[in-house]
Amino acid sequence: MNPTLLAVVTLAAVLFCIGLVGVLIRRNALIIFMCVELMLNAANLLFVAFAWAHGGLDGQVAAFFVMVVAAAEVVVGLSIIVAVYRARRTTSVDVPDALRL
Amino acid sequence: MEIGTLTFDATGLYQYSWLLIAIPALSALLLLTFGPLFDRKAHWLGVFASCASCGYALALFYAMLRTGAAERAVDVPVAEWISAGSWTVSFGLQIDQLSILFALLITTVGSIIHIYSVGYMADDPRRRRFFAYLNLFIAAMLLLVLADSYLTLFVGWEGVGLASYLLIGFWQHKPSAAAAAKKAFVMNRIGDLGLTMAMFSMFAWCGSVSFADVFAKVDGIDPGWVTAIGFFLLLAACGKSAQVPLQAWLLDAMEGPTPVSALIHAATMVTAGVYLIVRSNAIYALAPVASVAVVIVALVTIFVGAWIGCSKDDIKKVLAGSTMSQIGYMMLAAGLGALIGPVAYAFAIFHLLTHGCFKANMFLGAGSVMHATDGDVDMRHFGALRKALPVTFLTFACGYLAIIGIPPLAGYFSKDHIVEAAFEYHLGVGLAALIGAGLTAFYMTRLLVMTFFGKARWVEGVHPHESPKIMTIPLILLALASIGAGVALNAWIIDWMAPISAVAGETHAVSWMPTPIGIATLATVALGVLAAIWLFGRCEVPSTPPQTKNPLVIVGRRDVFGDVINDTLVVKPVMALSTAADVVDQSGLDRMWNGLGKGTLALSQLTRKVQTGRVRSYALVTVLGALLVGVLLLIGQLG
Known part of the structure; x- marks a missing residue:
């Protein structure tokens, strides 16, 4: 494998794992949200890297799609977080339990 | 059918014969829907409808008398009823010698009973409804006898069942009346099962249920199936005509008002079974086994009915037992029709007509007695009523003499024919019919003696009084019929009925002098009368039923275990x-x-x-x- 590509894939894997661990262990909704973005961008990085390696454009286009979807998701997600904060004065994901059994 | 040979008027009469049914049906509808608008006079509409139908039937009968024998039977198509693909059922009426006799019986006796009911039900707040139901009954019964197919007949058959149910349970506030109505309805359903199965079989074999088609194709049906159809029809007849083993409902049916007992449960509806068998004579002619079954059922019923009649103290139940027994005679003749010759069918119808007159007469007489004694039906509370109710007594006596068969009253001719036909078939059957006649004389004499003779055993506070004219005039009319119907119809009815039972040319000796069998019957009857007078006329009748160990009496009082068996x-x-x-x-x-x-x-x-x-x-x-x-x-x- 191309050493540059290997380095980029390794970087992406590390970024993804950081994001994943962040999602699983942090309680602050904003941090979790940023970690999710990190995972998305790790995926984007792979798209772009493999597109560059194979000389195709599909991956580049896919990366744009992911960015657009992520932007939309940020709008929805942030507004939920703001709404929850207004109602409960907290951004912890463990405190809201109205849907809990 | 070609009816060009008839005069114009007669054709018109035939063509509009559905009016016979439509008039009382319309009247029933009016009484039930718009009746409250003229509640106090509503009963007169019912009487008028019945009389109008009667007038139409008489006109039709007159027209038939004036036409030749060959053109008398006319099939009047009214409407197409069911049409499914190539299969159609038409709704038609069959005006012939048999159905016109029934129509006359139903409308004349029906009209007389309508008039009687005006007096009898005068104090009932639901009198309008009563007349609506009576009209409904008349319409349904006419549909039954005028139908030209089994399916149309079945509509009438169910209609009279409905009317019977409504009228038995007319005093619905009495739990016993409500129960009796239900019992009659449910037991009749068992009989209806027979009729529907007969229709299914006919349809499977002949592709049609109209009388003309079925009787024309009956030769082509497998003999086993003909016998089966015969048995199915017998089951239907047993249900409607209260024959053993479906007899138990008739006694309870006496819970209804007495005019109902007279019209439905004595004169007309309960004879529908006899009509069904006589009408289906083409089937029974090919099913001798089924005919023998009819004879056996008839004989058993003659005795069961007489047995109940002998042991009951309730005047209406004695008469109900008697009705069962007399219908047994009609069924006997109807069964013999296929065994000794179709002339017996004419005897069955003859007895049916005379019985319709004298039994309606006696039931209305019993109603008059009840009217006089505040609705009491226990004969042990009667006695010596002949002075208090002279008209009722005299008319009742006419009916009594007619039913036991004293010449020259109606029952003598009609019953004598049946006894002779029974002897012609088999000695044992003949003897049974003979003994049955003796038993009839016994229980009817018992009834007469306990009700009208002896010492007064009236309940305190009862002051018997003769009924108003609106009740006694119908009694007198029916008494005249009880006296005269036998002589009037005796020689005539056999010729009249000949085309129906297909005995053209056959002559049956009808002598005015009693035959040896006739003399034997009279002797048996005299014996029965004397025995009853010996037992009930000599000493005082206790006003409560005496304790007895006589098994015959115990069994009789319990309706020959009819209810227990059911x-x-x-x-x-x-x-x-x-x-x-x-x-x-x-x-x-x-x-x-x-x-x-x-x-x-x-x-x-x-x-x-x-x-x-x-x-x-x-x-x-x-x-x-x-x-x-x-x-x-x-x-x-x-x-």
């Missing part, structure tokens, strides 16, 4: 079956479905714990799921 054979098994079904339902099916529900609930209690509501554990599950998918894909690639 209970053990039908009611209890059905109840046991429903109880068993209930147990299976409760402990089997219900438990199964309830258990399934509970199981689902328990399972959900387990799985709902997965829903913790913690976002991070959901995230963890998602990650693990993704890992699992990834691992599986990887294994798939490697394999």
Whole structure:
């Protein structure tokens, strides 16, 4: 494998794992949200890297799609977080339990 | 059918013969819907409808008398009823010698009883409804006898069943009347099953249920099936005509108002079974086994009816037992029709007509007695009523002499023919019919003696008084019919009926002098009368039924175990079956479905714990799921 590509894939894997661990262990909704973005961008990085390696454009286009979807998701997600904060004065994901059994 | 030979008027009469049925039906509808607008005079509409129908029947009869014998039977198509593909059922009326006699009996006796009811029901707040039901009955009964197919007949058959149900239970505030109505209805359903099965069989073999088609194709039916149809029709006749084993409802039917007992449960509806068998003579001609069954049923019923008549103290139930017994005679003649010659069918109809007159006469007489004694029916509370109710007594006596067969009253001619026909068939059957005649004389004399003779045993506060003219005039009319019907019809009816029973040319000696068998019958009757006078006329009748160890009396008082047999054979098994079904339902099916529900609930209690509501554990599950998918894909690639 191309050493540059290997380095980029390794970087992406590390970024993804950081994001994943962040999602699983942090309680602050904003941090979790940023970690999710990190995972998305790790995926984007792979798209772009493999597109560059194979000389195709599909991956580049896919990366744009992911960015657009992520932007939309940020709008929805942030507004939920703001709404929850207004109602409960907290951004912890463990405190809201109205849907809990 | 070609009816060009008739005069114009007669054609018109035939063509509009559906008016016979439509007039009382319309009147019933009006009385039930718009009746409250003219409640106090409503009964006169009922009387008028019945009389109008009677007038039409008389006109039709006159027109038939004036036409030749060959053109008398006319099929009048009225409308197409059911049309499905190539198969159609038309709604038509058959005006012939048999149906016109029935129509005359129904409308004349019906009109007389309508008039009587105006007086009898005068104090009843629901009199309008009563007349509506009576009109409904007249319409349904006319439809029954004028129908030209079994299906149309069946509509009338059910219609009279409905009218009978409504009228037996007319005093619905009495639980006994409501129960009696239900009993009559349910027992009649068993008979109806026979009629429907007969229709199904006919349809399967002939592709049609109209009289003309079935009788034309009856030769082509498998002999076993002809016999089966004969038995099905016999079952139907047993239900409607209260013959053993479906006899028990008739006694309870006496819960209805007395005019109802006279019209429906003596003169007309209960004879529908006889009509059915006489009408189906082409079938019985090919089914001798079924005919023998008719004879056996008839003989058993003659004795069961007489037995009940001998032992009851309720005047209406004695008359009901007597009705069963007399219909037994008609059935006997109807059964003999196929065995000794179709002339017996004419005898059956002859006895049916005379019986319709004298039994209606006696029932109305009993109603007059009840009217005089505040509705009492126990003969042990009567006695010596002949002075208090002279008109009732004299008219009742006419009916009495007619039913026991004293010449020259109606019953003498009609019953004598049947006894002679029975002897012609078999000595044993003849002797049974003879003894039955003696028993008739016995129980009727007992009734007469206990009611009108001896010392007064009236309940305190009862002051018997003669009924008003509106009740006595119908009694007198029916008494005249009881006296004259036999002489008037004796020689004529056999010729008249000849085309129906297909005995053209056959002559049957009708002598005015009693034959040896006739003399024997008279002697038996005299014996029965004397025995009854000996037993009940000499000493005082106790006003409560005496304790007795005589098994005959005990069995008779319990209706020859009619109810017990029904209970053990039908009611209890059905109840046991429903109880068993209930147990299976409760402990089997219900438990199964309830258990399934509970199981689902328990399972959900387990799985709902997965829903913790913690976002991070959901995230963890998602990650693990993704890992699992990834691992599986990887294994798939490697394999």
